[in-house]
Amino acid sequence: MRQAVVTGLLLMLLLFVPPLLFAGPGETGGTESAPPSSAPEETASSSPLLDSGTVLRVWNGTSVEEMTLAEYLPGVVRGEMPATFEPQALAAQAVAERTYIYYHLQGGPKDAHPDADICTDPGCCSAWTSEDKAREKWGDKFDEYEAKIRQAVTDTDGQVLLYDGAPILAAFHSSSAGTTASSGDVWSSDLPYLRSVASPENGDTVPNYYSVVTVPAEEFRDTFLSAHPEAKLEGDAAGWITDVTENGSGRVESASVGGVTVRGTELRSLYKLRSACFTVSAGEDGVTFRVTGYGHGVGMSQYGANQLAREGKTWQEIVAWYYTGVTIGTMPG
Numbered sequence: 001m002r003q004a005v006v007t008g009l010l011l012m013l014l015l016f017v018p019p020l021l022f023a024g025p026g027e028t029g030g031t032e033s034a035p036p037s038s039a040p041e042e043t044a045s046s047s048p049l050l051d052s053g054t055v056l057r058v059w060n061g062t063s064v065e066e067m068t069l070a071e072y073l074p075g076v077v078r079g080e081m082p083a084t085f086e087p088q089a090l091a092a093q094a095v096a097e098r099t100y101i102y103y104h105l106q107g108g109p110k111d112a113h114p115d116a117d118i119c120t121d122p123g124c125c126s127a128w129t130s131e132d133k134a135r136e137k138w139g140d141k142f143d144e145y146e147a148k149i150r151q152a153v154t155d156t157d158g159q160v161l162l163y164d165g166a167p168i169l170a171a172f173h174s175s176s177a178g179t180t181a182s183s184g185d186v187w188s189s190d191l192p193y194l195r196s197v198a199s200p201e202n203g204d205t206v207p208n209y210y211s212v213v214t215v216p217a218e219e220f221r222d223t224f225l226s227a228h229p230e231a232k233l234e235g236d237a238a239g240w241i242t243d244v245t246e247n248g249s250g251r252v253e254s255a256s257v258g259g260v261t262v263r264g265t266e267l268r269s270l271y272k273l274r275s276a277c278f279t280v281s282a283g284e285d286g287v288t289f290r291v292t293g294y295g296h297g298v299g300m301s302q303y304g305a306n307q308l309a310r311e312g313k314t315w316q317e318i319v320a321w322y323y324t325g326v327t328i329g330t331m332p333g
């Protein structure tokens with residue numbers, strides 16, 4: 001009997017140890033997230049950040065600047081998520097960004113910037129906002145927002161999302177329409193951790209959740225023909241778009257336009273729609289898209305993360321929600 005109790009206690013201890021691995025060194029005294037042995041002896045009361053041990057070459061459009069991950073990450077969280085968001089959503093964003101960096105470090109520099117690991121162009125890598133720019137943008141709120149951003153980064157120091165022991169492509173987007181998209185719905189490869197999952201945001205919590213784009217018929221035709229000259233777009237626009245199909249996440253999978261089958265993602269890009277979750281109708285005014293959500297829909301929804309945080313979920317629960325089957329830990333080796 002006593003043996004069973006002791007075994008039970010041991011089991012409970014074992015079960016409760018892993019969450020300690022998720023905590024930052026400030027919370028655990030650094031025991032689980034000790035700095036590398038090559039780091040200088042500690043003299044201050046707080047441990048050096050793991051993020052300070054990684055140096056990045058950052059292309060800012062005119063020059064390559066070296067900065068540590070600890071210096072880079074606040075800039076990218078400032079640039080990619082509203083500072084008004086819940087602390088646990090900001091922490092989830094910091095972890096996604098850190099993971100994204102390590103994923104790209106492993107793949108080597110992009111062709112767009114062969115001498116840098118990452119750039120500050122949101123169309124290529126991630127948006128990056130300097131402290132000075134943030135001070136201008138946030139005005140009176142700077143101290144409050146900056147403290148939140150920095151806490152999101154330091155509270156998750158060194159923590160990344162791993163699948164099969166490697167950092168994942170931690171894709172994220174602004175908002176989804178009820179469910180996120182699988183990576184294969186949007187890109188060519190279907191990654192096991194980027195699956196379609198439910199996402200709780202809606203029109204009450206997301207600004208511009210619903211948007212309408214009307215493209216005059218001539219403009220619609222010219223734009224489409226520039227990409228697909230073989231399309232037959234004559235006569236009444238009402239007959240131009242047919243056979244619209246949806247994928248499992250409610251986004252447009254494909255449509256036939258003037259007899260040419262294209263993906264919903266291509267229509268999104270051609271007509272600058274906020275997402276590929278849309279309905280389309282055509283008439284005398286031209287072609288009208290009614291769009292829900294914003295972004296490619298893959299991985300973590302930022303507004304969804306904020307909603308989950310409001311409901312009391314931690315950053316660990318938020319990333320586990322959006323990235324299927326990942327583990328949280330520091331970079332291996």
Ligand SMILES: [Zn+2]
Pocket residue numbers: 110112113118119120121124125126
């Ligand atoms: Zn880039």
